[in-house]
Amino acid sequence: MVKLTVNGAAVEVDVDPDVPLIYVLRNDLRLNGPKLGCERGQCGACTIHLNGVAARSCLIPVKAAAGMAITTLEGLGTPDKPHPLQTAFIAEQALQCGYCTSGQIMQAASLLASKPRPSEAEVRSHMDANLCRCGCQPRMIRAVMRASGQEA
Ligand code: FES
Numbered sequence: 001m002v003k004l005t006v007n008g009a010a011v012e013v014d015v016d017p018d019v020p021l022i023y024v025l026r027n028d029l030r031l032n033g034p035k036l037g038c039e040r041g042q043c044g045a046c047t048i049h050l051n052g053v054a055a056r057s058c059l060i061p062v063k064a065a066a067g068m069a070i071t072t073l074e075g076l077g078t079p080d081k082p083h084p085l086q087t088a089f090i091a092e093q094a095l096q097c098g099y100c101t102s103g104q105i106m107q108a109a110s111l112l113a114s115k116p117r118p119s120e121a122e123v124r125s126h127m128d129a130n131l132c133r134c135g136c137q138p139r140m141i142r143a144v145m146r147a148s149g150q151e152a
Helices: 021-028 084-091 101-114 120-127 137-147
Strands: 002-006 009-013 047-050 053-056 069-071
Touching: 002 021, 021 047, 047 101, 053 101, 084 101, 084 137, 101 120, 101 137, 120 137
Parallel strands: 002 069
Antiparallel strands: 002 009, 047 053, 047 069
């Protein structure tokens, strides 16, 4: 058994402690925000927060996340009370296929939590390692700037 705190709730999962966290989130806890892409830490589709900091859940053994606050997109906002980034991504239509969107928003949320009004250059740098094959990066940059109360 591995004890976790996910989106504010304490849970216990009966899994191999070495299994990557993303499998536990998706398969055992049915949280499908984080997506499995490269499985090598290179695409960012699986990005979640560990203690408020963006992390790649494909690289983290579930045992390493025990005792930490795990947040997925499902814990960031709700349809009734969306996170400002979720509102901004919709307003800027900052997605196409949507596969990378959860990871993109979690990556951006980590930045805004530590720096509420980043420069556009800082946003670009912070978001650079999260890939989007649809070419929506310019819209995502605008969405992050909008969420921070700034125009891109
Ligand atoms: Fe984790 Fe690509 S699936 S970084």
